[in-house]
């Protein structure tokens with residue numbers, strides 16, 4: 001067996017044991033949850049870290065600002081905008097080339113944001 005294969009095997013075993021721990025932790029949570037009331041159980045210490053991390057990841061996704069194209073005009077509620085360069089706001093200047101900030105002009109009412 002090559003050194004590489006041995007390393008991979010070792011990694012797989014480590015992952016396996018970690019998975020076992022998580023599964024065991026989850027099964028204990030499940031069995032105690034039915035007997036112990038939820039309010040008296042500190043959920044943050046009982047949860048396996050992997051589950052907590054996943055939940056935090058999902059929370060971050062929800063906090064994300066709306067993606068481009070889902071902009072809504074505060075004046076008329078329109079969602080169609082023209083992206084134009086705001087020449088009053090220079091973001092960056094290098095070798096005589098100016099990079100301007102972008103602003104969005106509502107196609108319905110002309111509101112700039």
Ligand SMILES: [Zn+2]
Nearest residue numbers: 073076106109
């Ligand atoms: Zn508008």
